[in-house]
Amino acid sequence: MTRYIIKRLLSIIPIVLGISIIIFTLLSISPGNPATLMIGREATDEQVAVLEAQLGLDQPLLTQYVNYMTDLLRGDFGTSWQTRGPVIDEIAVRFPVTLKLSVFSTLIVIFFGVTVGIISAVKQYTKLDYVVTTSSLVIASMPDFWIGLMLMLLFALKLRWVPPYGASDWTGYILPVIVLSLGIMAMVIRVTRGTMLEVIRQDYIRTARAKGADEKRVIFKHALKNALIPIITVIGNDFGSILAGAIVVETVFSLPGMGTLIVNAVKIKNIPTAMTATLFLAILYSLVVLILDIIYAYIDPRIKAEFSRRKAR
Amino acid sequence: MEKEILLTIKNLTVKYKTDDGIAEAVNNISFQLHKGETLGLVGETGAGKTTTGLSILRLLPERTAEITEGEIIFKGENLLDIPKNEMSVIRGKQISMIFQDPMTSLNPVYTVGSQIEESIFLHNRDLTNPQIKEKADEMLELVGITPERRDDYPHQFSGGMKQRVVIAMALACDPELVIADEPTTALDVTIQAQVLRMMDELKRKYGTSMIMITHDFGVVAKTCDTVAVVYAGEIIEYGTVQDIFEDDKHHPYTTGLFHSLPNMNQDTERLQPIEGLMPDPMALPAGCKFHTRCPHCFDKCKTVLPQDIDFNGHMIKCHLYSKEV
Numbered sequence A: 001m002t003r004y005i006i007k008r009l010l011s012i013i014p015i016v017l018g019i020s021i022i023i024f025t026l027l028s029i030s031p032g033n034p035a036t037l038m039i040g041r042e043a044t045d046e047q048v049a050v051l052e053a054q055l056g057l058d059q060p061l062l063t064q065y066v067n068y069m070t071d072l073l074r075g076d077f078g079t080s081w082q083t084r085g086p087v088i089d090e091i092a093v094r095f096p097v098t099l100k101l102s103v104f105s106t107l108i109v110i111f112f113g114v115t116v117g118i119i120s121a122v123k124q125y126t127k128l129d130y131v132v133t134t135s136s137l138v139i140a141s142m143p144d145f146w147i148g149l150m151l152m153l154l155f156a157l158k159l160r161w162v163p164p165y166g167a168s169d170w171t172g173y174i175l176p177v178i179v180l181s182l183g184i185m186a187m188v189i190r191v192t193r194g195t196m197l198e199v200i201r202q203d204y205i206r207t208a209r210a211k212g213a214d215e216k217r218v219i220f221k222h223a224l225k226n227a228l229i230p231i232i233t234v235i236g237n238d239f240g241s242i243l244a245g246a247i248v249v250e251t252v253f254s255l256p257g258m259g260t261l262i263v264n265a266v267k268i269k270n271i272p273t274a275m276t277a278t279l280f281l282a283i284l285y286s287l288v289v290l291i292l293d294i295i296y297a298y299i300d301p302r303i304k305a306e307f308s309r310r311k312a313r
Numbered sequence B: 001m002e003k004e005i006l007l008t009i010k011n012l013t014v015k016y017k018t019d020d021g022i023a024e025a026v027n028n029i030s031f032q033l034h035k036g037e038t039l040g041l042v043g044e045t046g047a048g049k050t051t052t053g054l055s056i057l058r059l060l061p062e063r064t065a066e067i068t069e070g071e072i073i074f075k076g077e078n079l080l081d082i083p084k085n086e087m088s089v090i091r092g093k094q095i096s097m098i099f100q101d102p103m104t105s106l107n108p109v110y111t112v113g114s115q116i117e118e119s120i121f122l123h124n125r126d127l128t129n130p131q132i133k134e135k136a137d138e139m140l141e142l143v144g145i146t147p148e149r150r151d152d153y154p155h156q157f158s159g160g161m162k163q164r165v166v167i168a169m170a171l172a173c174d175p176e177l178v179i180a181d182e183p184t185t186a187l188d189v190t191i192q193a194q195v196l197r198m199m200d201e202l203k204r205k206y207g208t209s210m211i212m213i214t215h216d217f218g219v220v221a222k223t224c225d226t227v228a229v230v231y232a233g234e235i236i237e238y239g240t241v242q243d244i245f246e247d248d249k250h251h252p253y254t255t256g257l258f259h260s261l262p263n264m265n266q267d268t269e270r271l272q273p274i275e276g277l278m279p280d281p282m283a284l285p286a287g288c289k290f291h292t293r294c295p296h297c298f299d300k301c302k303t304v305l306p307q308d309i310d311f312n313g314h315m316i317k318c319h320l321y322s323k324e325v
């Protein structure tokens, strides 16, 4: 198991390399000169040249990339071209917002998605099941930002129950969390329902009933543990969607999180901030996926057997 | 001496509703089982044996299967009348079932030990954990698996070992009735004999009654007191083992089954499998359901459903014998 974890941790390195090359290339070849963008329209050629030299923009692209990466390896996460402060300080301020947003959304997705999915499966073909399947299909097919704008119109602008933007207190998180979780929750409901229905048909469920297990035990002890494996896969993939969705939602609700940090950095071609913030999220995502894989192993003995090198008896 | 009746099935009829039509899997089956006796349900694949077994425990797939008619009277109570959630008290404790397919009958995410323990725990809530463990180990030993393997998962077991775990689970609470659905098909001959001997021992020790579902007449001869031959969801012949193996009156289907067995009778020179296939349960023929394959078929067979002809308890559902009575 430890060996497997180390192997997986090492495999994050090429992922980070790949992502960094892609982002760096995209940012560098996109139109606009960062120095001009920073100083503004009235910038003189001289000012621009000075700033370019300061930022190292006069160097060839490859040198710029190599410099950035070597600094990164030394533990220097770069200096924001905008604030002139360390990027790591910006992330320290912004990340908690995104973290709260994604953790709350993930918890809501897991809790409601799995519960409603199970209920819907157990009550297959009842009115309740139809309502759940239809509404989750509708919700899953609506874009996040549209749901966000509609909810904002209703609850923030019309009813004034929650602030329309910003995160001055917890009420500012209500709408963003709902918007972020709704679509993904709908997907988790559908997957949970589908897998539960599949698992309930298996012979070992019949065996459990034949032993005298009551319905509650059959569902929660025998069926759910088997259904969890595909459900966790979906939730793991969805954590990626939640991170991506956070960027959209933060923009819609003007929340000062990683999403808005990256979007603003990209707008003015603030390469160090954009790079470091994106890589940070990429590594975070890889770690979450790894943790989920370890959880699998604990649920499914067949996977665990593949991990551990214990000799077959 | 009047033997005590444990189970009476009267006119059991089960249909499966599928997208392609209605499958008449069990048609008007009736039989009785005495305490301590074993009844064999014999017949080709698709005859409706498993369906009959599942009906008794009310474990048929809820949405597709329907018991359209009949009574299943166990110890004086019609199981079809009791509320669904009360069946869990009977299942595993009074009636248990050994399932046909051991490969898929065990839950892949729990250890075999814990699955046997669960069977015990469900019906013995007063036992402590160590007591339950001890009893589970006992069951494992009983079916010939060393208790050290209790912490293994089903995927680490061979098919035959899984089958034995399934048997251990079914027998864990000393049930009064065991429905054994081809309990030995997944086992090799030596283990098969071992398992049958073990089940026989239990039968003698605890007076367990059994329904032995099989298509193996060897198993029938070794374990059964009475035999019901099932064809297309009907019992076409019923009698004691002596009736079935020694009487010279038989349903043509039973005769056919015997002729299709290797080494059963010295005087049968060659294997003679019954010609044709069992009718599709979605389109059963009129009259005798066997008439399409019967070498003795005459006109009446094609239109009139034969009644049971009773020869002192040896029942044969065939027009050939109706003139004799």
Ligand SMILES: Nc1ncnc2c1ncn2[C@@H]1O[C@H](COP(=O)(O)OP(=O)(O)OP(=O)(O)O)[C@@H](O)[C@H]1O
Binding pocket: B016, B017, B018, B023, B024, B025, B043, B044, B045, B046, B047, B048, B049, B050, B051, B052, B061, B064, B100, B215, B281
């Ligand atoms: N869930 C189901 N849905 C539809 N039809 C079914 C279902 N289960 C069984 N059947 C049909 O009912 C008939 C009887 O099946 P059953 O499983 O009782 O046969 P069996 O005698 O146990 O056969 P085998 O020896 O192969 O186990 C078959 O024709 C089968 O196709």
Ligand SMILES: [Mg+2]
Binding pocket: B049, B050, B051, B100, B181
């Ligand atoms: Mg069967």
